[in-house]
Amino acid sequence: MKNLNADIAVIGGGASGFAAAITAARNGAGKVVIIERLPRTGKKLLATGNGRCNLSHTEITEKSYRTSYPYFSEVIVGFEGAESFFGGLGLLTYSDSQGRVYPYSNAATSVLDALRLEAERLGVEEICDYSVQSISAEKGGFLINNSLFAKAVILCTGGCASPSMGSDGSGFALAEKLGHKIIKPLPSLAPIKCNDSMVRALKGLRVNCKVSAYLGKKLLKSEVGEIQFSDNALSGICIFNLSPLAAEYGSDMSICVDFMPEYDYNSLLDLLFSIKKQRRECALEDMLTGIFQKRVGQSLMKGAVSLPLNSKSSSLKPEDIKRLAALIKCRRFSVDGLSAFTSAQVTHGGVFGEEIDEKLCSRLVNGIYFAGEIIDADGDCGGYNLHWAWASGCLAGKSAAEFIKSRRKA
Numbered sequence: 001m002k003n004l005n006a007d008i009a010v011i012g013g014g015a016s017g018f019a020a021a022i023t024a025a026r027n028g029a030g031k032v033v034i035i036e037r038l039p040r041t042g043k044k045l046l047a048t049g050n051g052r053c054n055l056s057h058t059e060i061t062e063k064s065y066r067t068s069y070p071y072f073s074e075v076i077v078g079f080e081g082a083e084s085f086f087g088g089l090g091l092l093t094y095s096d097s098q099g100r101v102y103p104y105s106n107a108a109t110s111v112l113d114a115l116r117l118e119a120e121r122l123g124v125e126e127i128c129d130y131s132v133q134s135i136s137a138e139k140g141g142f143l144i145n146n147s148l149f150a151k152a153v154i155l156c157t158g159g160c161a162s163p164s165m166g167s168d169g170s171g172f173a174l175a176e177k178l179g180h181k182i183i184k185p186l187p188s189l190a191p192i193k194c195n196d197s198m199v200r201a202l203k204g205l206r207v208n209c210k211v212s213a214y215l216g217k218k219l220l221k222s223e224v225g226e227i228q229f230s231d232n233a234l235s236g237i238c239i240f241n242l243s244p245l246a247a248e249y250g251s252d253m254s255i256c257v258d259f260m261p262e263y264d265y266n267s268l269l270d271l272l273f274s275i276k277k278q279r280r281e282c283a284l285e286d287m288l289t290g291i292f293q294k295r296v297g298q299s300l301m302k303g304a305v306s307l308p309l310n311s312k313s314s315s316l317k318p319e320d321i322k323r324l325a326a327l328i329k330c331r332r333f334s335v336d337g338l339s340a341f342t343s344a345q346v347t348h349g350g351v352f353g354e355e356i357d358e359k360l361c362s363r364l365v366n367g368i369y370f371a372g373e374i375i376d377a378d379g380d381c382g383g384y385n386l387h388w389a390w391a392s393g394c395l396a397g398k399s400a401a402e403f404i405k406s407r408r409k410a
């Protein structure tokens with residue numbers, strides 16, 4: 001490793017790192033190296049989208065993100081688009097009915113292979129098993145770990161989410177040492193902790209419903225989809241999309257689960273009265289089995305009615321049915337905080353956006369660039385975070401290449 005010289009060192013061989021290295025090399029940057037702390041690049045990429053890699057979304061707007069970076073929209077709009085970028089790498093993509101974009105092969109390995117092949121073709125060198133601990137400004141460039149010299153550095157180290165996949169927050173320490181402010185990193189797209197008897201009773205089940213986040217009586221956001229009940233936590237894509245709010249409001253927030261969003265309260269009442277009539281002899285614990293999975297029906301009945309569950313359905317009074325309908329429409333769960341970074345998909349927070357210019361160059365240290373999750377920008381579930389990694393990686397790579405070329409001319 002001693003005395004290696006590069007024009008551009010990309011720190012981090014994840015999504016944004018590959019996009020940055022490929023674009024820098026395509027734009028005549030000269031020698032480009034990717035430095036990766038794990039034995040191989042792209043570990044997290046292989047885990048994305050349950051191994052299918054949901055690499056983008058057909059509708060990308062700023063609304064699906066939270067960021068302090070003032071040029072966020074410009075970067076997204078200026079990007080050629082993930083389908084076009086990957087088309088240029090020979091990777092075919094498709095979008096599902098909800099607009100989520102995947103590789104045609106449905107395999108994240110195809111995405112990583114396409115990136116690796118292009119990086120190899122362009123002569124990008126990979127240095128793996130090498131953790132960057134220090135970056136110091138030297139005459140004409142930067143000294144990395146006191147051994148590798150590069151004229152420009154692109155920090156693509158990700159955040160703190162899923163540290164076993166490489167992003168352990170060390171990039172924030174590097175940025176901080178260079179003088180950058182870090183917005184406190186918090187787990188995002190993570191299960192929401194709810195210490196609740198119903199969550200425990202339904203552990204292991206997946207249920208389609210509508211979930212709404214409330215601050216007191218104020219509705220903050222609603223999502224429709226599948227929730228997963230796990231160990232004292234709610235999980236699933238729709239819950240992940242409420243998790244940035246849970247990070248912000250903590251236990252002041254509550255979640256209302258509507259188990260039958262297709263029915264309004266009155267039509268649900270009619271339905272429950274007719275089921276009661278039809279199943280008069282049935283035990284309460286079985287009355288809702290035609291609608292819900294057995295444990296869900298039992299939990300809702302238990303929550304709404306004080307009668308023993310082996311009582312006959314005919315013993316339900318109209319007030320019981322009304323309470324049951326109300327509970328099915330809104331079972332409220334108190335929030336006990338967010339799960340740890342180990343089970344989060346992304347990081348909320350990161351390098352303060354106001355200190356980064358429109359070309360993703362540091363406003364504090366000329367020649368330092370940022371891309372991907374290290375920047376204070378995080379998106380919803382559905383391909384938005386990888387889209388940001390590609391878009392910002394491509395721009396940072398292009399900008400760093402222009403910087404190198406202007407140095408050559410000078």
Ligand SMILES: Cc1cc2nc3c(=O)[nH]c(=O)nc-3n(C[C@H](O)[C@H](O)[C@H](O)COP(=O)(O)OP(=O)(O)OC[C@H]3O[C@@H](n4cnc5c(N)ncnc54)[C@H](O)[C@@H]3O)c2cc1C
Nearest residue numbers: 012014015016037048049054132158166372373383385386
């Ligand atoms: C399980 C899971 C599933 C996901 N699924 C999706 C999905 O389907 N769609 C989507 O849009 N998003 C998804 N995400 C989020 C998405 O993967 C990230 O937002 C994206 O990978 C961020 O890219 P990045 O390049 O900024 O960082 P990363 O992909 O985290 O890459 C950073 C790289 O830098 C390396 N590194 C860190 N520090 C150092 C250092 N000091 N020296 C050298 N190397 C270093 C790391 O080892 C890592 O390889 C998922 C995340 C997880 C955890």
